[in-house]
Every structure is written in C-alpha cells, then in structure tokens.
Amino acid sequence: MVQRNLKSTLDRDITVPGLTFIIGVCLLSVFFPQGTEEVLNHIKQFIFVNLNWVYVWSVTIFVIFLVYLMFSKYGDIKLGSNDSKPEYSFFSWISMLFAAGMGIGLMYFAVAEPISHYSTEAFGKYYINRAKNAQLYTFFHWGIHAWAVYGLVGLSLAYFAYRYRLPLSLRSCLYPLLKGKVNGKWGTAIDVFALCSTFFGITTTLGFGVVQINSGLKTLGILPETSFGYQVGIVAVLVSFAIFSATSGVNKGIKILSNINIGASIVLLLFVLAVGPTVYLIGSFTDGLGNYINNFFNITFNTHVYEEETLPWFYNWSILYWAWWISWAPFVGLFIARISKGRTIKSFVSAVLILPTLFNFIWFSIFGNSAIWLDFNITGGALSELVNDPDALMFRFLELLPMPFISSFLVITIIVIFFMTSADSGILVMDSIATRNSGKSPVWQKVFWGVLLAVLALMLLNAGGLQALQTMTLITALPFSLIMLLFTVALMKGLVIDYKYYQRGFSVSTVPWSGDLWRQRLKEIISFKNRPSVDEFIKVNALEAFMELKKEFATNGIDVKIKSSQNPERIELEISHDVVNNFIYGVKSQVRMVSEHLIDDHNLPELQDKQIYYPKTFFGDSREGYNVQYFTKNELISDVLKHYERFLDIVAETANEMFISSDANKNKET
Structure with a gap:
C-alpha cells in the first residue's frame, strides 16, 4: 500500500x-x-x-x-x-x-x-x-x-x-x-x-x-x-x-x-x-x-x-x-x-x-x-x-x-x-x-x-x-x-x-441522387419518422449496408469492424490504421424540434408531435453529419465509399501528414 x-x-x-x-x-x-x-x-x-x-x-x-x-x-x-x-x-x-x-x-x-x-x-x-x-x-x-x-x-x-x-x-x-x-x-x-x-x-x-x-x-x-x-x-x-x-x-x-x-x-x-x-x-x-x-x-x-x-x-x-x-x-x-x-x-x-x-x-x-x-x-x-x-x-x-x-x-x-x-x-x-x-x-x-x-x-x-x-x-x-x-x-x-481539411468537399467522382426512385423520395420527404422507424432503419438498412461493405472489404484484404449500441440507436463502421487516424463512418438516431405550426398543416398529415427523429451520419474526425433517411441500402454503401475515397485522398497528401497522424487512435483507446 x-x-x-x-x-x-x-x-x-x-x-x-x-x-x-x-x-x-x-x-x-x-x-x-x-x-x-x-x-x-x-x-x-x-x-x-x-x-x-x-x-x-x-x-x-x-x-x-x-x-x-x-x-x-x-x-x-x-x-x-x-x-x-x-x-x-x-x-x-x-x-x-x-x-x-x-x-x-x-x-x-x-x-x-x-x-x-x-x-x-x-x-x-x-x-x-x-x-x-x-x-x-x-x-x-x-x-x-x-x-x-x-x-x-x-x-x-x-x-x-x-x-x-x-x-x-x-x-x-x-x-x-x-x-x-x-x-x-x-x-x-x-x-x-x-x-x-x-x-x-x-x-x-x-x-x-x-x-x-x-x-x-x-x-x-x-x-x-x-x-x-x-x-x-x-x-x-x-x-x-x-x-x-x-x-x-x-x-x-x-x-x-x-x-x-x-x-x-x-x-x-x-x-x-x-x-x-x-x-x-x-x-x-x-x-x-x-x-x-x-x-x-x-x-x-x-x-x-x-x-x-x-x-x-x-x-x-x-x-x-x-x-x-x-x-x-x-x-x-x-x-x-x-x-x-x-x-x-x-x-x-x-x-x-x-x-x-x-x-x-x-x-x-x-x-x-x-x-x-x-x-x-x-x-x-x-x-x-x-x-x-x-x-x-x-x-x-x-x-x-x-x-x-x-x-x-x-x-x-x-x-x-x-x-x-x-x-x-x-x-x-x-x-x-x-x-x-x-x-x-x-x-x-x-x-x-x-x-x-x-x-x-x-x-x-x-x-x-x-x-x-x-x-x-x-x-x-x-x-x-x-x-x-x-x-x-x-x-x-x-x-x-486544419481549415483545408474541414473545407474539402467530395471528389468529382462522386455522384448525386439519380431520378430513378423519385416517387419513393417524394413520399419520404412529406412524411416524418418517429423513433422506432429510425431505429429500424439503422438496424436493418444501415446494418445490411455495413455488412455487405465488410464482406467486400475483406475480399480486398481490409479488416472492417462494425459496432452498435442502443439508447439512442447507433451503428458505426471502422477501418483501423497504424499510422493515421482510423476511418469511421456511423449512423445514429437524432431528434429535433419542429414548429407547432407544422403540426396543424393539412399538407403534412403524418406529423403528430413536435419531436421528429431522423438517422444522421457521424465521422471519426468530428465533421458535421447529415440526414440519410432517404438513402437506400445501396446509396448508403455508395455514401460510405465516397467518404472513404475522400479519406484516402487526404491521407495520401504529404501536407496533411501532421494533422492526421497524431495520437488520436492511442487516446481513443485509452
């Protein structure tokens, strides 16, 4: 003692x-x-x-x-x-x-x-x-x-x-x-x-x-x-x-x-x-x-x-x-x-x-x-x-x-x-x-x-x-x-x-939505999700997308970890690196408040409560995420790959070496 x-x-x-x-x-x-x-x-x-x-x-x-x-x-x-x-x-x-x-x-x-x-x-x-x-x-x-x-x-x-x-x-x-x-x-x-x-x-x-x-x-x-x-x-x-x-x-x-x-x-x-x-x-x-x-x-x-x-x-x-x-x-x-x-x-x-x-x-x-x-x-x-x-x-x-x-x-x-x-x-x-x-x-x-x-x-x-x-x-x-x-x-x-890192957008090889699913998009846009539906999206759509990605990454010799938790529901895909920071793409359940005026709007019949839920992305470098409630499984897979392509593009540049090669992984583990 x-x-x-x-x-x-x-x-x-x-x-x-x-x-x-x-x-x-x-x-x-x-x-x-x-x-x-x-x-x-x-x-x-x-x-x-x-x-x-x-x-x-x-x-x-x-x-x-x-x-x-x-x-x-x-x-x-x-x-x-x-x-x-x-x-x-x-x-x-x-x-x-x-x-x-x-x-x-x-x-x-x-x-x-x-x-x-x-x-x-x-x-x-x-x-x-x-x-x-x-x-x-x-x-x-x-x-x-x-x-x-x-x-x-x-x-x-x-x-x-x-x-x-x-x-x-x-x-x-x-x-x-x-x-x-x-x-x-x-x-x-x-x-x-x-x-x-x-x-x-x-x-x-x-x-x-x-x-x-x-x-x-x-x-x-x-x-x-x-x-x-x-x-x-x-x-x-x-x-x-x-x-x-x-x-x-x-x-x-x-x-x-x-x-x-x-x-x-x-x-x-x-x-x-x-x-x-x-x-x-x-x-x-x-x-x-x-x-x-x-x-x-x-x-x-x-x-x-x-x-x-x-x-x-x-x-x-x-x-x-x-x-x-x-x-x-x-x-x-x-x-x-x-x-x-x-x-x-x-x-x-x-x-x-x-x-x-x-x-x-x-x-x-x-x-x-x-x-x-x-x-x-x-x-x-x-x-x-x-x-x-x-x-x-x-x-x-x-x-x-x-x-x-x-x-x-x-x-x-x-x-x-x-x-x-x-x-x-x-x-x-x-x-x-x-x-x-x-x-x-x-x-x-x-x-x-x-x-x-x-x-x-x-x-x-x-x-x-x-x-x-x-x-x-x-x-x-x-x-x-x-x-x-x-x-x-x-x-x-x-x-x-630092500024260049967070201001960098996606590369020109990424593509926006196509018009193939426009009817489904319209239906989703005028509806508002509750918590169970968002949790279901994460457990089903996001999980299936991540599992397919994990399987495909494995065929290319890359090990992928999938982590999930509840309250609120969240899931993340992580690719570990020894020298640079790990790549992380996740989806979590997020809540936001809406105006009371929208509840009484006859054009929004499904809105019953001031609280609405949506699935939001998050990343390992704390960049602001966004709503992915309209994404299909394949589009979610494509979105992960866009971010991974961006990640590889950034870490490949010598000028970014000191920013992405800090002790973030070590600190995260400890």
Missing part, C-alpha cells in the same frame, strides 16, 4: 535536470546573493541595451498575429473537436485566467507604477504631461501587449492539445515544425525550460507578495513588525491552503477562489471610485483610453533611440515588462489552455485580449489617478516620496481615503487570495509539465511542489536573493521569445492545414 501511494508520475528526463538547475540557481542566490545578482545584472543589462529590439518586435508580432486570427477565416475553429463545448462558464473562465495572469501584481503596482512614472524626470516637469504619461505607459505595460504574450502561448497549447490531441505540453506547440522530434531531446529541453521559468517566476512573485502582506498587516496593527519570522508564518499558512486548493482540482479550489477574488476586487474598485475624486477619475479614464488608442502604434514601436535621457527608464520599465510577461508565459499559458477547451479561436482571442485589458485600464485609472490627484492636490508630494517603498505605498494611499482599516483589510484579503490562486495554479502547472500531462498525479507530488516553492522562496527572502532570481527569470525571456516566434509559425501552419 505504501509503495502504491508513493508511486510517481514524474518524467525523469524533465524533472531531474529541471530540479537540478532550479535548486542550483536558488542556492547560488542564497549563499552568494550579491555576487550572483551582480553577474546576472550584467547579463540582463547587456540584453536590455543591445537586444531590446528582440522584445519589441516579438511582442508586436504577437499582437498583430492574434488580432489577425480574431478576424480571419480561422476564427471559427474550435479548441477541440467541432462538437466540443466550454467546460467553464464565461465568468469563471475569465476570473481564473485573470487571477493567474495578473494576480498579486495588480495590487502591488496599482498605485506604485503610476506614481513612479509620475515622479520620474523622464516625462518632464509639468504636472499634466507627467500625469498623462503615467497613465499612458501603465496602460501600455498592462494592456493588450501583455495579454498577447499570454494569449499566444495559451492558444497554441490549447489548439494542439485539444484539436490535434497531443499532450498539453509546450513541446506540442512545435509539432508542425518538429513532428515526431517533439518527443525527443528538443521537446524535453523545451519542457525543462518551461519548468524552470515557471518555478522562478512564481517563486519571486510569491516572495514579493509575502512582503506586501506583511507590510499591510503591520499597517493595520495586526502584526507588530515586518520580520522574517512573521513572513515564515504567512508563507506556511498560505501555501498550506494553496496545496489544499491544488489537490482539490481546478473545478473546486482555483475556480471558487478566483470568483471570490474578482468579486472582492470589483467591490474595492467601486469603493475607491465612490470616495475618491469620482468625476476626475471618470474623465481621466476616458481621456487616457483615447490617448492610448491615438498613441498605440507610436508607443508600440518606440525604442527611445532618439531620446537618450529616457533610455534608462525604457530599459527598466517597458523592456523589463516585456521580459517579465514572456518569462511568465509558460505558466500562465499552460493554465489558460487547461481551462479553455471548447472555445473558438475568435472567442478565445477576443476575450483574452480585450476583457482583462479593459479591466486593467479601469483598475489603474481609478487607483493610479486617485493617488496622483491626492499627491498633487492634498499631500503635497507625500506619496511620491514613497516611490521606493512600493510594499507600503498602497496602504499609505488608502489612509488618505475614508475607512482605511476596512479598505486595507480588503486589500490584504485580495492579495492573500491572489497569493493562493497563483500558488495553487502554479503547483498544478509545474506538476503538469514535470509529468508531461500524464493524467492524475498522486497527492504527494502536488505537496512536494508546494513545499519546494515555500522553502526556496523563504530561503531567498531571508538571504536577499529574490532580486537575483528575478533577474534570472528576465534573462530566460530572451530565448523563450524566439521559441514563441516559432509558435506563431507552427500555429499558422496547423491552422492552414
């Missing part, structure tokens, strides 16, 4: 090198924090100064590519089979991807970033210019560009996992380019990279989140000071809850926490809007949105090469943000993909790009512009003086508003829940990467990832090594940005083949 409980689903080729690198970097940051940070900072500075254009172009391409997909003919393609449905409600889906994508950062930077931009000398000395630019660049950093990074990885993962039925793994995103090699060394290297990047990103974020929680509890008088001892207690409690949530699954822990947090965030948002300078905030949001739209392309491509005085700001903010979003993309993308099955590409992209962006704009407008207004009109610059203490800045801001204790307590509650949703979704994602999405993992594995996160975050926090680890995370963004560019090529290649 003990041996079974300790059974692991971890993939050794991913876990061993991944953990070795993670623990090695963390130990260097713990025992040699200053030296490690200094070396990593030199590398980061070189990248930011000399290769910042890679980040600028990469993020811009991601935005353009996703917007194109949203309006293209590929937008109606589903992330899954053609008949799949979304697993979560729209609100729960948005709440979960939002909590995973932004989380603690929204609370940490809500006041800190706008005040920081407002205080910098890069935007001049005049209040209006500094205030407008503070809002513009905060929108820029937290808007469409950030979500395009997440959206590209999430879309690529969801598409190849649910459409091509490949493992939910980053290696699958390169399947059209690498094909079978995704299961070799290149694929393993990508997964190891994703594991390390995810771990580093979550660890640093949780470390900074703990500091802000500790600062807030001190402000409220709940804790006497901000010390490492209290931070250990905070981490122990919150990670324990996160592990419990992760072991409860996405449907319970993460979904419930995300819904609660979005509700609490909206309450806090409305509170600040109501008690702050309301008219000013509404006007500044409107002005800021227009300013963002008008300057969208300018700020997107601006590398500040002609403005040397703003280059340090550009490296420390815009480029740092692009690197940060890219480094977080494996984690957030994997989580978004897990919860997005069944949605169309159009709905996925539009929701991921627009809704969180709009919420972020409202959020930063209300908090950031309130802080700037109070700083200029009330405090005489007191908030600007705290720009180097972002942990406490939010709470100092709330002290200037009514009911500071209640609002500060609500902020801490939101940060705590964001902490747990980031931790528990991170635990699930890391376990998924390390197991190659093998399925249900034992509980101890999720506990292991949670404990490792907590221990290393605390060690780094105590030794002052969080900055070094954060710098390492930013450095890893450079190679991953190049990998993401390959994702766009692979995704486009997959979509082109």
